Amino acid sequence: MTAVLSLGDLGCARGGRQLFSGLNLQLAGGQMLRVQGANGAGKTSLLRMLCGLITPTAGEVRWRGQPVASLGEAFGRELVYIGHAAGLKDDFSPLENLEFACRLGGDNPSRPQALAALQAAGLGGFEQVPARRLSQGQRRRAALARLALADAAPLWVLDEPFNALDAAAADWLQVLLSAHLQRAGLVVLTSHQTALLPGAAQQVLAL
Amino acid sequence: MTAAKVTVVNALASATALAPARVGWLAGARCVLQRDLRLALRRRADTLSALAFFVMVVSLFPLGVGPEPALLRSMAPGVLWVAALLATLLTLPRLFADDHQDGTLEQLLLAAQPLPLLVLGKVLAHWVSSCLLLVLISPLLALQFGLSASAAGVLMLSLLLGTPVLSLVGAVSAALTVGLRSASVLMALLTLPLYIPVLIFGAGAVQAHNAGLGVGGHFSLLGAMLLLALAGAPLVVAAALRISLESA
Numbered sequence: 001m002t003a004v005l006s007l008g009d010l011g012c013a014r015g016g017r018q019l020f021s022g023l024n025l026q027l028a029g030g031q032m033l034r035v036q037g038a039n040g041a042g043k044t045s046l047l048r049m050l051c052g053l054i055t056p057t058a059g060e061v062r063w064r065g066q067p068v069a070s071l072g073e074a075f076g077r078e079l080v081y082i083g084h085a086a087g088l089k090d091d092f093s094p095l096e097n098l099e100f101a102c103r104l105g106g107d108n109p110s111r112p113q114a115l116a117a118l119q120a121a122g123l124g125g126f127e128q129v130p131a132r133r134l135s136q137g138q139r140r141r142a143a144l145a146r147l148a149l150a151d152a153a154p155l156w157v158l159d160e161p162f163n164a165l166d167a168a169a170a171d172w173l174q175v176l177l178s179a180h181l182q183r184a185g186l187v188v189l190t191s192h193q194t195a196l197l198p199g200a201a202q203q204v205l206a207l
Numbered sequence: 208m209t210a211a212k213v214t215v216v217n218a219l220a221s222a223t224a225l226a227p228a229r230v231g232w233l234a235g236a237r238c239v240l241q242r243d244l245r246l247a248l249r250r251r252a253d254t255l256s257a258l259a260f261f262v263m264v265v266s267l268f269p270l271g272v273g274p275e276p277a278l279l280r281s282m283a284p285g286v287l288w289v290a291a292l293l294a295t296l297l298t299l300p301r302l303f304a305d306d307h308q309d310g311t312l313e314q315l316l317l318a319a320q321p322l323p324l325l326v327l328g329k330v331l332a333h334w335v336s337s338c339l340l341l342v343l344i345s346p347l348l349a350l351q352f353g354l355s356a357s358a359a360g361v362l363m364l365s366l367l368l369g370t371p372v373l374s375l376v377g378a379v380s381a382a383l384t385v386g387l388r389s390a391s392v393l394m395a396l397l398t399l400p401l402y403i404p405v406l407i408f409g410a411g412a413v414q415a416h417n418a419g420l421g422v423g424g425h426f427s428l429l430g431a432m433l434l435l436a437l438a439g440a441p442l443v444v445a446a447a448l449r450i451s452l453e454s455a
Contacts, residue, residue: 051317054453077319085310089242091249103238106319 004028004064005050005155005186011058012045019045020207021058029154029184032177032200034191037207043190044084046207047159050188051081063155077106080150081157086143090132094123094142097131101146109149117148122169136164144169147176156180158189235320236328243332253298257337258344261294265348276353283352284362284413291341291366292373292402298337299377299398300384300391302329303448307385316452323441326448330378330441338370354413361416368429369409375440376401382447386454405432 004026011021019042027033035043048054050061052068052075061068068075088097095114102109109117118127121141131139144161156177162170174197177187181200196202247254268286269279306312315325345366349359380397384390412425 053313053316073319073321076317079317081313081317083310083313085308085313087310087314089246089309089311091246096245100238100242101314104235104314104318104320104325 004062005188006062006065007050007059008062009059010046010049010056010061012042012049012054013057014042014045023059023205025203025205027186027188027203029186030181030201032181032187032189032197032202033205034189034196034202035205035207036190036192041207043207044159047081047083047157047188047190050157051079078153079155079157080105080146080153081159082143082146082161083159086139088131088139088142091130093126093128093130094118094134094138094145095127097142098145098149102149105146105150105153107149107152113149117145118142120148120172121145122172137166137169140164141169144173144176147173147180151180151183151185154184155186156188158187160190160192162191162193232320232324235318236324236331238320239315239325239328240332243329244336247332247336253301254336254340257294257298258340260297261290261341262344262348264290264293266351269351279352280354280417281414283349283354283358284410284417286352287345287348287362288366288369288406288410291338291345291370292399292406294341295338295370295373295377296395296398298333299374299381300394302333302378302381303385304381304390307452312385312448313452316448322445322448326378326382326441326444327437330374330444333378334371334374338374342366342370354417358413358416361422362413365409365412365422365425365429368426368433369405372405372429372432372436373402375436376405378444379440379447382444382451385448385451405429408432 006027007023007025010023010025012019023046025033035046037043045054049056050068052061052071055069063071063075063078087101088094089100092100095118098114098118099109102114115127118124121144123138123141123145126134126138126142131142134142140161140163144158147156150156161173165173177189178197178200180187181197265287268282272278272282303312306315315329316322318325342363346356346359346363349362354362377394377398380394380401383397384394387393408425408428412422412429415425416422
């Protein structure tokens with residue numbers, strides 16, 4: 001598997017405070033990286049840095065040997081980032097949100113595919129309800145439903161994906177994640193859950 | 208639980224069976240355009256409030272300065288243009304702020320299409336949803352000021368050429384101030400000076416027509432500004448958004 005994410009001597013300072021420095025790490029296909037740390041330790045900053053939303057204060061992030069900053073929209077095709085904000089438009093239904101998110105990500109799922117993804121996410125019957133009327137957990141599910149259609153993107157970067165999910169949804173997400181790892185995808189996530197995907201090859205990074 | 212697993216597997220199987228078609232380079236702009244227009248339709252109140260603001264401001268002037276026809280006729284181009292400019296300014300702070308708040312702006316930056324094209328789609332949607340109605344209603348308001356039919360036509364045409372420039376230039380300041388606390392005031396201060404050339408040549412076209420002079424020069428300059436803004440603004444907005452999201 002050539003899809004490799006590598007962090008070289010990565011450092012981050014936010015608001016004059018050094019969050020982390022000298023971070024070296026290699027992530028190969030089929031591996032998961034779980035980032036843990038106290039609140040404010042820089043987990044989200046690290047994730048945003050991996051996506052190229054933040055320029056590293058020191059060092060660099062490389063994707064297949066190329067700095068992510070130079071990749072632009074080509075990297076966007078290989079990446080799915082689901083951040084702390086769910087990225088849902090309140091006026092749109094989960095179905096509309098999902099379809100627009102996929103199209104922006106370079107996929108063009110058919111209506112049945114999108115509906116199947118929402119069904120699997122446990123949003124059957126809520127496909128046409130405006131997102132503002134969904135509960136926190138349902139909004140999270142609606143955002144994560146994107147993953148069921150994102151097998152073309154090798155790198156998934158997820159910020160606290162298990163937040164607000166109930167047990168059934170957490171199981172559903174674990175199934176999605178392990179399926180992605182099995183087809184040699186990469187997963188980077190932050191989570192406070194320690195017992196995650198027991199069988200999978202994973203690295204834990206404590207900030 | 209097993210049922211959920213089975214559905215997941217099914218969904219994955221069907222997703223792989225039908226390989227997603229690669230989309231063209233304009234697909235991103237079209238996608239954002241469709242999305243924002245649909246949003247504008249869902250939030251008609253916001254769209255219409257800018258129009259109501261425009262109508263009200265324009266209608267206040269005849270009430271304020273009195274019904275002297277000659278005075279009103281000479282004021283009309285300036286008043287209508289300034290009102291259009293302020294109405295556009297009113298809608299601009301939310302251009303990127305809403306997307307920033309719900310996290311979709313990050314998704315735009317990480318999309319598989321070039322960001323400047325996505326920005327172009329967004330600005331086009333903004334122009335269609337908040338400026339186009341204003342352009343269409345302007346001849347009606349020009350009647351209040353006693354403008355002739357041909358002058359009203361020139362006014363509408365000047366707004367048609369000029370308001371896209373207002374949207375494009377305003378998008379730059381909206382992108383620079385996204386995520387800031389006092390964004391709307393700062394935006395007005397940044398944007399209004401940049402609107403001056405458009406105002407001068409837009410209102411100037413109608414004044415020239417009223418004075419019996421040709422309007423070709425004014426329209427050429429407005430067209431040139433539009434082309435320049437179309438070519439430059441999306442790139443600048445894209446860079447400004449990346450800078451703004453660094454610190455957000």
